[in-house]
Amino acid sequence: MASDSYANWSSQDAVVCRGVGKTWAEDTARAHEALRGIDLDIAPGEFVVLLGPSGCGKSTLLYLIAGLERQTQGKIWAFRDPVEGPSPDRSLIFQETSLFPWLTVWQNVSFGLSIRGAPEAERRAVAREALQRVGLAEAMDKRPDELSGGMRQRVAVARALAMRPKVLLMDEPFAALDVQTRAKMQDFLLDVWRDSGASVLFVTHHIDEAVALADRVVVFTARPGRIKSIVPVDLPRPRDPFSPEAEALRRQLTEELRSEVDRAFAEQEALAAE
Numbered sequence: 001m002a003s004d005s006y007a008n009w010s011s012q013d014a015v016v017c018r019g020v021g022k023t024w025a026e027d028t029a030r031a032h033e034a035l036r037g038i039d040l041d042i043a044p045g046e047f048v049v050l051l052g053p054s055g056c057g058k059s060t061l062l063y064l065i066a067g068l069e070r071q072t073q074g075k076i077w078a079f080r081d082p083v084e085g086p087s088p089d090r091s092l093i094f095q096e097t098s099l100f101p102w103l104t105v106w107q108n109v110s111f112g113l114s115i116r117g118a119p120e121a122e123r124r125a126v127a128r129e130a131l132q133r134v135g136l137a138e139a140m141d142k143r144p145d146e147l148s149g150g151m152r153q154r155v156a157v158a159r160a161l162a163m164r165p166k167v168l169l170m171d172e173p174f175a176a177l178d179v180q181t182r183a184k185m186q187d188f189l190l191d192v193w194r195d196s197g198a199s200v201l202f203v204t205h206h207i208d209e210a211v212a213l214a215d216r217v218v219v220f221t222a223r224p225g226r227i228k229s230i231v232p233v234d235l236p237r238p239r240d241p242f243s244p245e246a247e248a249l250r251r252q253l254t255e256e257l258r259s260e261v262d263r264a265f266a267e268q269e270a271l272a273a274e
């Protein structure tokens with residue numbers, strides 16, 4: 001089924017992965033396979049969540065699609081172009097934001113433009129617009145340490161949006177936040193996503209979060225991560241987390257994950273015993 005050819009996928013697809021695998025430290029005695037045979041197509045404007053046990057290669061797949069690492073098997077395309085390195089079209093947002101503490105909020109948001117040598121007036125204007133989209137225009141001249149954790153994550157999203165990406169790659173972006181802030185950030189992200197028209201590929205450990213956000217949930221096996229199933233989430237938005245349909249989906253995803261989490265634990269115990 002895996003193939004390197006353009007056949008069978010739409011030229012409209014935002015991201016296409018065919019037979020993608022990654023073995024870290026491939027030519028050494030420490031080689032280990034993180035990902036195997038990933039075939040995945042992401043449509044423009046689609047919200048896809050990656051769910052899987054710890055260490056199954058979810059972050060690795062994001063780094064490959066971001067162009068920050070190279071796969072060892074298969075191919076990845078973004079809007080028909082082979083992914084061969086980073087691009088402003090594809091922005092990666094991490095769990096812990098790495099804002100520069102010595103820069104103001106607007107300087108952080110427009111950092112990518114300053115690398116390109118854009119003049120200050122343009123950088124300010126772009127930063128203001130991106131910060132408006134995350135509801136933080138008032139905080140332009142503040143420093144990161146004057147903001148709460150949730151606000152810092154919104155600044156990180158604004159920084160990603162400032163580059164007008166077509167694909168947002170989000171690696172457990174709300175994991176460090178408390179439950180209430182995380183729920184607010186999910187609502188906020190859905191608004192930003194709708195406005196921007198970007199595709200989102202979002203990694204989480206939380207089944208609730210997957211059901212709240214996704215158009216499709218991709219469930220990974222334990223390492224080496226393969227796609228175990230792709231579950232469409234056909235629930236209208238705004239979603240009611242207490243609806244019987246949402247409950248049924250959470251149960252289905254819990255079942256899908258359980259055996260993989262057990263396998264991942266068994267493998268980690270075996271590794272620890274070596």
Ligand SMILES: Nc1ncnc2c1ncn2[C@@H]1O[C@H](COP(=O)(O)OP(=O)(O)OP(=O)(O)O)[C@@H](O)[C@H]1O
Binds near residue numbers: 024025053056057060
């Ligand atoms: N830079 C790296 N060098 C070597 N091995 C790595 C590197 N990054 C990740 N790995 C290994 O690849 C495997 C998959 O890691 P990855 O972080 O992608 O998994 P994950 O599913 O995102 O895990 P988690 O849910 O715990 O964040 C792990 O065994 C990890 O140790």
